[in-house]
Amino acid sequence: MGHMTKAHAAGTLTRRSLLKASALAGLGAVAGPSLLLGPRRAAAQGAGGAILQGSHWGPFHAVIEDGKFVEARSLDVDKFPTDMLAGIPDSVYSDARIRYPMVRKSYLENGPRANDESRGAEEFVRVSWDEAIDLISGELQRVKDTYGNEAIFGGSYGWKSVGKLHNCRNLLGRMLNLHGGYINHTGDYSTGASQVIMPHVVGRLEVYEQQTVWPVVVENSTLVVLWGANPMITNQIDWILCEHGALEGFAALKDKGTRVIGIDPVRSDSIDEMNAEWIAPRPQTDVAMMLGICHTLMSEGLHDQDFLDEYTVGFEEFSAYLSGESDGTEKTADWASAICEVPADTIRQLARDFAANRTMLMSGWAMQRMDHGEQAHWALVAIASMLGQIGLPGGGFGLSYHYSNGGTPTAVAPVLPGITATGKAVEGAAWLEKSGLASIPLARIADMLLNPGKVIDFNGDKVTYPDIQLIYWVGGNPFVHHQDTNTLTKAWRKPETVIVHDMYWTPTARHADIVLPANTSYERNDIEQGGSYSLRLMTPMRKAIDPLYESRSDFDIFNEISKKLGYGTGFDDGKTEMEWIEGFYDAALTQAKARRIDMPDFDTFWNGEQPLVFEPDEEGLNYVRYADFREEPLLEPLGTPSGKIELYSRAIEAMGYDDCPPHPTWMEPVEWLGQEGAKYPLHLDTAHPKYRLHSQLNNAEVLRDKYTVSGREPMLISPADAEARGIADGDVVRIFNDRGAVLAGAVVTDRMRPGVVRLNEGAWYDPAEPGVVGALDKYGSPNVLAIDKGTSKLAQGNCGHTAIVDVEKFEGEAPPVTAFTGAPSAG
Numbered sequence: 001m002g003h004m005t006k007a008h009a010a011g012t013l014t015r016r017s018l019l020k021a022s023a024l025a026g027l028g029a030v031a032g033p034s035l036l037l038g039p040r041r042a043a044a045q046g047a048g049g050a051i052l053q054g055s056h057w058g059p060f061h062a063v064i065e066d067g068k069f070v071e072a073r074s075l076d077v078d079k080f081p082t083d084m085l086a087g088i089p090d091s092v093y094s095d096a097r098i099r100y101p102m103v104r105k106s107y108l109e110n111g112p113r114a115n116d117e118s119r120g121a122e123e124f125v126r127v128s129w130d131e132a133i134d135l136i137s138g139e140l141q142r143v144k145d146t147y148g149n150e151a152i153f154g155g156s157y158g159w160k161s162v163g164k165l166h167n168c169r170n171l172l173g174r175m176l177n178l179h180g181g182y183i184n185h186t187g188d189y190s191t192g193a194s195q196v197i198m199p200h201v202v203g204r205l206e207v208y209e210q211q212t213v214w215p216v217v218v219e220n221s222t223l224v225v226l227w228g229a230n231p232m233i234t235n236q237i238d239w240i241l242c243e244h245g246a247l248e249g250f251a252a253l254k255d256k257g258t259r260v261i262g263i264d265p266v267r268s269d270s271i272d273e274m275n276a277e278w279i280a281p282r283p284q285t286d287v288a289m290m291l292g293i294c295h296t297l298m299s300e301g302l303h304d305q306d307f308l309d310e311y312t313v314g315f316e317e318f319s320a321y322l323s324g325e326s327d328g329t330e331k332t333a334d335w336a337s338a339i340c341e342v343p344a345d346t347i348r349q350l351a352r353d354f355a356a357n358r359t360m361l362m363s364g365w366a367m368q369r370m371d372h373g374e375q376a377h378w379a380l381v382a383i384a385s386m387l388g389q390i391g392l393p394g395g396g397f398g399l400s401y402h403y404s405n406g407g408t409p410t411a412v413a414p415v416l417p418g419i420t421a422t423g424k425a426v427e428g429a430a431w432l433e434k435s436g437l438a439s440i441p442l443a444r445i446a447d448m449l450l451n452p453g454k455v456i457d458f459n460g461d462k463v464t465y466p467d468i469q470l471i472y473w474v475g476g477n478p479f480v481h482h483q484d485t486n487t488l489t490k491a492w493r494k495p496e497t498v499i500v501h502d503m504y505w506t507p508t509a510r511h512a513d514i515v516l517p518a519n520t521s522y523e524r525n526d527i528e529q530g531g532s533y534s535l536r537l538m539t540p541m542r543k544a545i546d547p548l549y550e551s552r553s554d555f556d557i558f559n560e561i562s563k564k565l566g567y568g569t570g571f572d573d574g575k576t577e578m579e580w581i582e583g584f585y586d587a588a589l590t591q592a593k594a595r596r597i598d599m600p601d602f603d604t605f606w607n608g609e610q611p612l613v614f615e616p617d618e619e620g621l622n623y624v625r626y627a628d629f630r631e632e633p634l635l636e637p638l639g640t641p642s643g644k645i646e647l648y649s650r651a652i653e654a655m656g657y658d659d660c661p662p663h664p665t666w667m668e669p670v671e672w673l674g675q676e677g678a679k680y681p682l683h684l685d686t687a688h689p690k691y692r693l694h695s696q697l698n699n700a701e702v703l704r705d706k707y708t709v710s711g712r713e714p715m716l717i718s719p720a721d722a723e724a725r726g727i728a729d730g731d732v733v734r735i736f737n738d739r740g741a742v743l744a745g746a747v748v749t750d751r752m753r754p755g756v757v758r759l760n761e762g763a764w765y766d767p768a769e770p771g772v773v774g775a776l777d778k779y780g781s782p783n784v785l786a787i788d789k790g791t792s793k794l795a796q797g798n799c800g801h802t803a804i805v806d807v808e809k810f811e812g813e814a815p816p817v818t819a820f821t822g823a824p825s826a827g
């Protein structure tokens with residue numbers, strides 16, 4: 001075959017964008033929830049001397065004035081640039097910036113000590129780069145000699161900046177591999193439960209895969225369900241450069257007037273934006289609601305028996321559960337209604353509407369980030385299987401329409417390689433074999449630190465916790481992202497040494513012994529691709545400003561440590577930053593040549609003012625997920641043991657886990673609103689924030705000004721719940737349960753289902769008494785309140801959305817927020 005696809009520079013001023021720009025200039029400033037899909041661009045701009053850069057928020061022009069980065073200006077190629085761009089320069093120059101290598105005072109004076117309670121509490125002392133590198137390399141050697149590489153945790157998780165070279169997590173792994181290896185993690189916080197169960201159900205990861213594309217959905221779907229998904233907010237970012245293509249898809253769906261239903265305890269921005277019908281279940285009960293829908297489909301004969309016979313296994317067992325034959329409880333809509341508090345008639349009508357339409361079930365991930373989170377997506381697959389539309393244009397289910405702009409047609413583009421964690425293995429080769437096994441399910445980190453030697457179940461295996469003495473964290477923020485901060489504070493005292501690189505004094509950096517100032521990706525050169533699924537963009541990330549203060553790139557830091565440890569050019573392969581970048585581009589160029597994709601030479605690319613844009617071909621524009629399997633179930637089997645969709649899994653049955661049965665099952669979460677004798681009356685929804693990427697940009701004041709209440713994180717509460725507690729809009733409130741307490745600012749709103757309050761994840765933990773277990777958090781981090789428990793023995797995912805709490809008006813003078821000022825320093 002062979003087609004010629006041209007990568008072209010973006011930013012040609014079309015007539016449409018000109019019209020939009022002139023008629024609506026300035027509207028972007030007032031873009032609130034109802035305008036998320038509205039025209040929101042200021043007049044299109046050329047580069048004008050600005051520097052092409054990129055981020056999780058999208059590519060942009062870094063506008064530099066007098067050597068200062070003053071604006072991250074969106075590009076024309078991005079039809080829906082995010083408001084978060086405004087926070088980028090602000091965060092770069094924020095007070096929270098780490099300026100110099102710093103060491104915790106008593107660590108510097110007395111050296112590593114176990115069980116240190118002053119971690120997080122003490123002031124830091126400035127040291128020179130030479131001292132810092134000596135200290136770290138000496139410590140890496142000492143811990144290796146004393147305890148072995150198994151004592152080093154380098155499974156540092158988090159949303160490090162974009163860029164194929166300055167991938168700090170891989171760079172850390174690369175340095176530690178040279179040094180003989182380390183304890184790694186498996187899984188992530190995003191889809192901890194689903195990414196483990198989906199391979200048992202559909203033989204694929206599913207959560208990180210391309211969806212039936214938007215043009216097909218817009219043309220064919222007659223009903224779209226946003227099931228616990230808030231794509232207007234969560235598609236603002238991408239794991240690589242964001243291109244916001246799914247927002248173009250949602251805009252087209254809205255233009256067409258397709259019916260949308262939103263199932264969410266919160267009337268989300270997406271529900272408003274899509275004019276969706278709002279159904280608000282009690283949180284953590286979607287599985288019951290889904291089973292009620294399955295039961296209705298079955299009892300009303302609306303299920304597609306032919307599809308079930310040909311493409312699935314296990315419906316017999318599953319239907320015996322629905323009918324109550326296997327456990328004595330019939331999963332009727334009325335049964336479900338008593339649990340999820342959605343009227344039984346609504347549940348039945350949903351089943352009928354799903355069956356009567358070409359229905360696309362788009363699910364977010366919050367519902368698997370809770371106790372027994374494995375069940376939700378499995379039950380959703382069961383509904384979709386009973387509807388029999390999987391593999392048809394616009395039908396079935398999708399687990400990634402809300403993430404990294406899933407469903408944006410995949411372009412004909414090469415894939416840029418990047419730096420890997422495997423340097424040249426030196427002596428540690430034997431140990432490296434073991435290192436494959438030595439990774440712990442990520443969200444069990446506090447449990448691991450507290451219980452060396454403990455054995456846990458994980459997806460049919462047993463995992464033995466190592467005895468960690470050194471933690472090395474880069475590119476993540478566990479003191480914000482991990483559940484139950486007070487338990488983590490305790491656990492974090494266990495290792496002898498904690499080393500962190502970050503750009504900012506995050507709560508994690510404050511809880512380290514040695515802190516190194518990394519520079520931002522705007523202070524170094526790199527290269528990145530855009531659109532995790534679409535591969536639509538490729539851009540140089542040209543250094544826009546010199547590194548601030550004494551900050552350096554993680555690459556340089558790890559390279560120097562590696563050299564100090566005696567690994568020569570093992571880390572950098574003797575190549576400079578620009579040589580690495582050009583090497584990645586050349587590898588892409590080679591692929592492009594083989595596939596007859598037109599791409600400029602490196603110099604032209606590097607000096608371009610706009611990203612390269614790659615276009616999809618017919619195949620990309622018409623992609624229907626599971627169409628191949630539907631057409632050829634025998635020739636294109638799924639990766640499950642049966643080759644089919646498994647509504648009953650023999651593999652899971654064989655594991656014999658009490659908390660993960662072999663078919664989709666309703667089990668009460670460890671704590672929830674319907675629990676008998678529930679200790680607290682409100683559920684805490686910890687959804688992802690509109691103006692941050694997790695904790696990133698929380699230190700940008702221009703953004704904080706948009707959402708904080710009395711300088712604190714906003715907590716959304718229904719009018720009824722607020723009134724019952726004498727809470728008014730704007731009040732400082734105290735949210736609490738047995739695990740801890742936080743302050744926040746009340747926003748009283750009818751967007752909340754009564755009984756539910758929302759505090760977004762990513763808020764910086766700000767303890768009133770630093771380092772003290774049980775301290776009041778002055779700013780409002782929800783993970784002080786969330787439970788630290790694995791979803792089940794199968795996936796051991798995190799349960800960030802499992803927490804019940806109460807709220808009261810805070811009386812007296814609230815202590816000032818100090819999270820964003822930088823750590824206390826002794827000089």
Ligand code: PGD
Pocket residue numbers: 157158159160161166168189190191369474475476477478480481482483501502503504506518519520521554686687688693694695696761762782783786799800801
């Ligand atoms: P970020 O705030 O993105 O959060 O947790 P994650 O740790 O990823 O942290 C990234 C950190 O890396 C920032 O401090 C940033 O400054 C730093 N960084 C960025 N670039 C660089 C670099 O080049 N070098 C160095 N050295 N540092 C860099 C996110 C995690 O939180 C995720 S993905 C999810 S899905 C979870 N969501 C929830 C939830 O829904 N509910 C609760 N309760 N908890 C959650 N936590 C999880």
Ligand code: PGD
Pocket residue numbers: 189190191227228229230233234235236237263264265266268281282283284285286363364365366367402403685686687688689690691692693694762801
């Ligand atoms: P959440 O906001 O946690 O996003 O994507 P994910 O889909 O997990 O939850 C989505 C919706 O689920 C919310 O509206 C929430 O109210 C709802 N929900 C909560 N509990 C329930 C429930 O019990 N039932 C139902 N039906 N709905 C419920 C997260 C994804 O977003 C991830 S993993 C990452 S790493 C990225 N993070 C960010 C980010 O931090 N900021 C932005 N702006 N965008 C992101 N995109 C990505």
Ligand code: 6MO
Pocket residue numbers: 189190191
């Ligand atoms: Mo995530």
